């Protein structure tokens with residue numbers, strides 16, 4: 661079947677001497693993996709268009725029963741150069757792609773996840789705070805996976821969580837301190853989660869939360885993600901190891 665769609669490229673790597681394999685996300689088809697024959701050649705028709713996190717119009721042919729599609733045309737719509745121009749940006753981009761590679765399904769519509777990735781990249785390329793963008797993306801990815809609902813009320817007793825909450829070990833929702841035990845979650849972190857649920861990223865960035873609250877949220881989403889996946893994302897671990905290594909702090 662021949663398909664043309666707007667996609668965001670997630671991952672691009674070399675195959676043999678001449679070819680490249682790209683994994684991409686499309687709204688209607690979910691995760692698609694395809695080979696671009698000859699993409700490594702000097703005068704390839706794909707020249708430079710296969711960039712991780714770029715948005716592109718791609719045409720591919722998929723034969724039933726085959727694992728890999730065959731990419732026949734790529735037209736760049738929005739490059740991701742600004743994000744790929746420094747180490748922190750590259751690692752963050754890898755982390756966004758890593759989330760999508762893990763959470764998106766093959767041949768399954770991913771409208772919400774596509775829109776989340778697209779709008780997050782758009783905001784990042786416009787220069788929005790990277791840490792805030794990463795937390796926004798992490799919290800929403802979990803929510804779209806059906807876990808970690810906005811902490812409006814305690815799921816046990818219905819009490820408001822605006823004064824703070826707790827997260828129990830292995831839990832994927834916050835509870836009030838009367839109903840649950842676990843690590844405390846500050847009122848400011850609860851407020852930030854509620855804002856993430858109702859505000860677009862540029863609006864959130866225009867009236868940003870304190871850096872400490874953003875850092876608290878990173879711990880929180882990390883715990884929930886690890887409990888859900890039963891492992892940590894490799895891209896996230898790599899980012900932590902490089903950005904938090906003693907030589908950089």
Ligand SMILES: [Zn+2]
Pocket residue numbers: 814815816817818819835836837838839840
């Ligand atoms: Zn409660």
